[in-house]
Amino acid sequence: MPPAAPERSDFIRDIVAADVAARRVETAITRFPPEPNGYLHIGHAKSICLNFGIAGEFGGRCHLRFDDTNPVKEEQEYIDAIERDVRWLGFDWGAHLYHASDYFEQLYDWAVHLVRNGDAYVDDLSADEIREHRGTLTEPGRDSPWRDRPIVESLDLFARMRAGEFPNGARVLRAKIDMASPNINLRDPVLYRILHATHPRTGDAWRIYPTYDMAHGQSDAIEGVTHSICTLEFEAHRPLYDWLVEHLPVPSRPRQYEFARLNLTHTVLSKRLLLRLVTEGHVRGWDDPRMPTISGLRRRGFPAEGIRDFATEIGVTKADTVVEIGQLEHAVRDVLNRVAPRRFGVLDPLKLVIENYPAGQVEEMDVVNNPEDPSAGSRTVAFGRELWIERDDFLEEPPPKFFRLAPGREVRLRAAYFITCREVIKDAAGRVIELRCTYDPATRGGDSPDGRRPKATLHWVSAAHAVPAEVRLYEHLFTPPDPGADGRDLLADLNPDSETVVTGARLEPSLASAPVGEPVQFERLGYFCADPDSRPGALVFNRTLTLKDTWAKLQAKA
RNA sequence: UGGCGCGUGGCCUAACGGUAUGGCACCUGACUCUGGAUCAGGGGGUUCCAGGUUCGAAUCCUGGCGCGCCAGCCA
Numbered sequence: 134m135p136p137a138a139p140e141r142s143d144f145i146r147d148i149v150a151a152d153v154a155a156r157r158v159e160t161a162i163t164r165f166p167p168e169p170n171g172y173l174h175i176g177h178a179k180s181i182c183l184n185f186g187i188a189g190e191f192g193g194r195c196h197l198r199f200d201d202t203n204p205v206k207e208e209q210e211y212i213d214a215i216e217r218d219v220r221w222l223g224f225d226w227g228a229h230l231y232h233a234s235d236y237f238e239q240l241y242d243w244a245v246h247l248v249r250n251g252d253a254y255v256d257d258l259s260a261d262e263i264r265e266h267r268g269t270l271t272e273p274g275r276d277s278p279w280r281d282r283p284i285v286e287s288l289d290l291f292a293r294m295r296a297g298e299f300p301n302g303a304r305v306l307r308a309k310i311d312m313a314s315p316n317i318n319l320r321d322p323v324l325y326r327i328l329h330a331t332h333p334r335t336g337d338a339w340r341i342y343p344t345y346d347m348a349h350g351q352s353d354a355i356e357g358v359t360h361s362i363c364t365l366e367f368e369a370h371r372p373l374y375d376w377l378v379e380h381l382p383v384p385s386r387p388r389q390y391e392f393a394r395l396n397l398t399h400t401v402l403s404k405r406l407l408l409r410l411v412t413e414g415h416v417r418g419w420d421d422p423r424m425p426t427i428s429g430l431r432r433r434g435f436p437a438e439g440i441r442d443f444a445t446e447i448g449v450t451k452a453d454t455v456v457e458i459g460q461l462e463h464a465v466r467d468v469l470n471r472v473a474p475r476r477f478g479v480l481d482p483l484k485l486v487i488e489n490y491p492a493g494q495v496e497e498m499d500v501v502n503n504p505e506d507p508s509a510g511s512r513t514v515a516f517g518r519e520l521w522i523e524r525d526d527f528l529e530e531p532p533p534k535f536f537r538l539a540p541g542r543e544v545r546l547r548a549a550y551f552i553t554c555r556e557v558i559k560d561a562a563g564r565v566i567e568l569r570c571t572y573d574p575a576t577r578g579g580d581s582p583d584g585r586r587p588k589a590t591l592h593w594v595s596a597a598h599a600v601p602a603e604v605r606l607y608e609h610l611f612t613p614p615d616p617g618a619d620g621r622d623l624l625a626d627l628n629p630d631s632e633t634v635v636t637g638a639r640l641e642p643s644l645a646s647a648p649v650g651e652p653v654q655f656e657r658l659g660y661f662c663a664d665p666d667s668r669p670g671a672l673v674f675n676r677t678l679t680l681k682d683t684w685a686k687l688q689a690k691a
Numbered sequence: 692u693g694g695c696g697c698g699u700g701g702c703c704u705a706a707c708g709g710u711a712u713g714g715c716a717c718c719u720g721a722c723u724c725u726g727g728a729u730c731a732g733g734g735g736g737u738u739c740c741a742g743g744u745u746c747g748a749a750u751c752c753u754g755g756c757g758c759g760c761c762a763g764c765c766a
Contacts, residue, residue: 271692315694326764345766369761457702579724657725684726
């Protein structure tokens with residue numbers, strides 16, 4: 134667990150602090166309760182940071198509990214991915230790994246307890262009939278004809294449900310609360326349903342499974358959870374949460390608090406929609422670098438620290454809001470700028486020949502690794518007569534405010550020499566294919582003895598030394614900030630340029646051994662990291678984010 | 692329509708009856724061997740509206756308006 138630095142406070146932390154001060158609880162025991170039916174995304178990260186963060190700050194603990202009450206949707210693959218992602222985010226549940234399925238026997242006993250007390254009954258109505266009886270938002274529901282059947286009969290039927298005597302949907306166990314409640318969740322909610330399905334953990338031991346409402350609060354109580362923090366859509370369930378905890382002999386009394394889930398522009402945060410993108414092949418998988426999943430962000434190169442910083446910066450409230458994705462990107466750049474070693478990489482190479490540089494000569498130029506971090510030291514990069522520079526660092530007819538290379542103009546090659554463009558060579562189609570330049574030997578290292586200061590500094594790689602690579606450039610997954618809004622088809626909002634694969638990049642040789650996922654900055658371009666697809670001799674890099682680019686901004690305005 | 696919740700500059704957020712906080716974004720300028728980073732400064736708010744209580748209201752009350760959630764044997 135990361136150091137429990139004092140986080141900014143929020144209404145939930147205020148409640149916890151007050152509870153601790155009033156000795157209502159000894160400490161904060163929270164839990165992160167994912168359902169293993171998909172991959173975790175940045176919205177879950179907000180919840181993870183909140184739950185583990187609070188536990189850390191108050192010297193309590195946070196459990197990882199899988200809410201695995203619906204075997205028809207849940208899979209082991211998701212369980213594994215969730216554990217990996219929470220750990221990668223920087224959190225540790227220690228020995229406190231739990232599953233709602235661990236409590237199935239206890240939950241069953243408690244269900245029997247409810248029946249014995251006349252607080253629950255077996256209902257023979259079909260799903261359709263139950264819906265019909267439930268009433269509507271404005272009309273009260275009607276009692277099921279089975280609502281007052283003898284307790285012994287319900288007991289017998291419930292036992293036989295467990296034994297697997299009835300098919301799916303034949304009967305359910307319902308709480309007996311109030312069919313006229315204005316809160317629909319209190320109109321005799323279903324507690325158990327028959328599901329002849331194999332569970333990832335309990336196998337075929339059970340033919341009935343508890344619903345979320347029956348399982349969640351009771352699991353909290355079993356684990357001694359003090360503050361059960363969930364998202365706003367469960368607000369209407371809180372009266373039921375409380376009802377169950379009050380009608381059952383549970384060992385502790387947890388309280389539920391709700392906060393607003395995260396919404397982000399230019400993406401979607403719904404497991405259903407993310408699953409659709411995966412299954413329909415619009416992305417490379419759950420961990421596609423464009424996905425807002427934790428594993429996607431990781432593959433993209435977003436550091437865990439940046440995600441955590443983002444979570445604290447956006448705060449925790451009950452207001453349903455949409456955060457600009459730029460705020461996430463800012464938190465990520467902030468970390469990357471501090472930690473990413475700088476390297477040279479040319480995405481769209483243009484050959485540059487230095488006519489007065491001796492053929493065959495190679496100089497090892499000393500280049501600082503990170504101007505933000507002197508302790509990162511420096512490295513050596515080979516320089517020679519033939520180089521690659523970025524094609525858009527040259528313009529034959531430079532517009533005003535374009536400071537880079539142009540015919541007759543002198544610029545600095547970073548940590549190397551000043552060069553002047555003498556001649557532009559084009560192919561038959563008129564495309565620039567080579568620049569002939571001269572260099573000033575007196576400017577070795579990048580400074581001139583006479584104080585000349587070029588307006589631009591270019592990155593470069595030696596043509597004789599550079600290694601080729603594929604580079605995948607990523608942008609927002611969706612073009613509009615609110616994909617699928619106003620009844621638009623989600624797919625129509627996909628950004629056709631969300632991934633651009635560049636195949637002819639040339640990188641400085643040290644990048645050939647860059648570990649997968651380790652962030653580097655390609656100077657002047659952005660932050661990158663090697664993709665898991667990368668192989669020796671077939672390097673693949675992902676662009677995590679571009680650097681802020683005021684020139685690009687100027688161009689966009691024009 | 693019934694219940695519950697929420698409305699503070701473009702976005703997020705603070706304020707706990709004392710005269711609108713901070714971050715992101717935006718705009719200047721300085722500095723710079725990354726048009727990066729950094730630093731300095733700046734613009735932008737009838738705190739959803741209308742009443743009321745109070746010496747004083749973003750905060751409390753009433754009534755509107757807007758938005759979100761709830762009618763799965765999903766979570």
